[in-house]
Amino acid sequence: MTLSVNNVSKTIEGNPILENVTFDMVGGSIVGLVGRNGVGKTTLMRLIAGEMQPESGQIQFDETGRASVFYLDTLSNWMTSYTAILAADVLAVFYPQFNREHFEEILCSQKLPLNKTISSFSKGQKALVYIAAGIASQANYLLFDEPLDGLDVFVKDHFKALLLEAVDEGRGVIIATHNLAELDSLADRTLLINDRYVIEQENDTDIVKIQFVYEGDELASNLTDVATILEKRGRVYIALISESLIPAIFTDTTTYKFVEILSVTTEDIFRKELG
Numbered sequence: 374m375t376l377s378v379n380n381v382s383k384t385i386e387g388n389p390i391l392e393n394v395t396f397d398m399v400g401g402s403i404v405g406l407v408g409r410n411g412v413g414k415t416t417l418m419r420l421i422a423g424e425m426q427p428e429s430g431q432i433q434f435d436e437t438g439r440a441s442v443f444y445l446d447t448l449s450n451w452m453t454s455y456t457a458i459l460a461a462d463v464l465a466v467f468y469p470q471f472n473r474e475h476f477e478e479i480l481c482s483q484k485l486p487l488n489k490t491i492s493s494f495s496k497g498q499k500a501l502v503y504i505a506a507g508i509a510s511q512a513n514y515l516l517f518d519e520p521l522d523g524l525d526v527f528v529k530d531h532f533k534a535l536l537l538e539a540v541d542e543g544r545g546v547i548i549a550t551h552n553l554a555e556l557d558s559l560a561d562r563t564l565l566i567n568d569r570y571v572i573e574q575e576n577d578t579d580i581v582k583i584q585f586v587y588e589g590d591e592l593a594s595n596l597t598d599v600a601t602i603l604e605k606r607g608r609v610y611i612a613l614i615s616e617s618l619i620p621a622i623f624t625d626t627t628t629y630k631f632v633e634i635l636s637v638t639t640e641d642i643f644r645k646e647l648g
């Protein structure tokens with residue numbers, strides 16, 4: 374099961390939003406989609422869902438086709454004016470494999486009423502209904518835009534468990550989010566959109582995060598030229614640097630003290646690429 378996005382470009386009202394976007398997603402994986410506000414994350418999801426057409430490039434699915442994509446705009450969508458029971462009737466038309474029992478079971482497990490209009494639900498409750506709809510749709514590709522927004526920690530845990538079940542079944546998930554810390558525990562890969570282009574964040578680079586104490590006045594240029602300083606508190610610095618450069622730079626142990634290696638997070642990479 375593969376979704377292929379090939380050289381996709383999109384312009385809205387004369388403004389180029391995405392250019393030559395190319396990536397593949399295989400089933401059984403979670404892809405994180407990150408980037409600054411207004412950079413084009415939702416646009417990319419809408420293109421994949423077929424709600425918009427690209428100017429150029431192709432979005433190709435395996436034999437299951439676009440009918441097997443689940444995407445709902447979390448801010449405004451048709452479901453809000455329905456009760457969960459009626460929404461399930463509509464979802465069953467869109468998604469022939471829709472599992473009504475599973476949908477209702479997820480909502481009931483979170484004590485959400487099935488016969489109340491969804492517009493009367495809280496932000497977090499609405500988010501849960503959309504997530505439940507996606508999971509129960511049985512669609513092979515689930516596209517979620519800020520799915521964790523407004524969810525309390527317990528509902529979040531429940532959502533993550535449902536998501537991992539879906540992935541175990543071989544389904545592919547794309548999560549667009551600003552919640553970078555959550556992505557670290559969920560995504561297999563992260564795609565960063567920056568200035569119209571998508572950059573794949575490789576997990577296997579030799580970039581490491583280091584924390585060190587600097588006893589000199591100003592950081593030496595042999596460090597600042599090759600490192601990204603993420604944080605400075607007094608004499609304590611946190612920086613991203615290629616691991617292979619550490620021995621050459623941190624030779625002077627009277628000015629550099631306590632060099633410690635920390636794990637790199639998606640937020641660190643985000644700051645490095647966009648800061």
Ligand SMILES: Nc1ncnc2c1ncn2[C@@H]1O[C@H](COP(=O)(O)OP(=O)(O)OP(=O)(O)O)[C@@H](O)[C@H]1O
Pocket residue numbers: 385386390408409410411412413414415416417
């Ligand atoms: N229907 C539209 N009409 C005009 N401009 C639009 C439309 N949809 C999106 N845009 C513009 O396209 C750009 C990308 O929007 P998009 O919603 O994809 O960003 P995003 O990365 O999802 O943002 P955010 O993180 O703030 O949700 C923005 O500049 C937005 O103003």
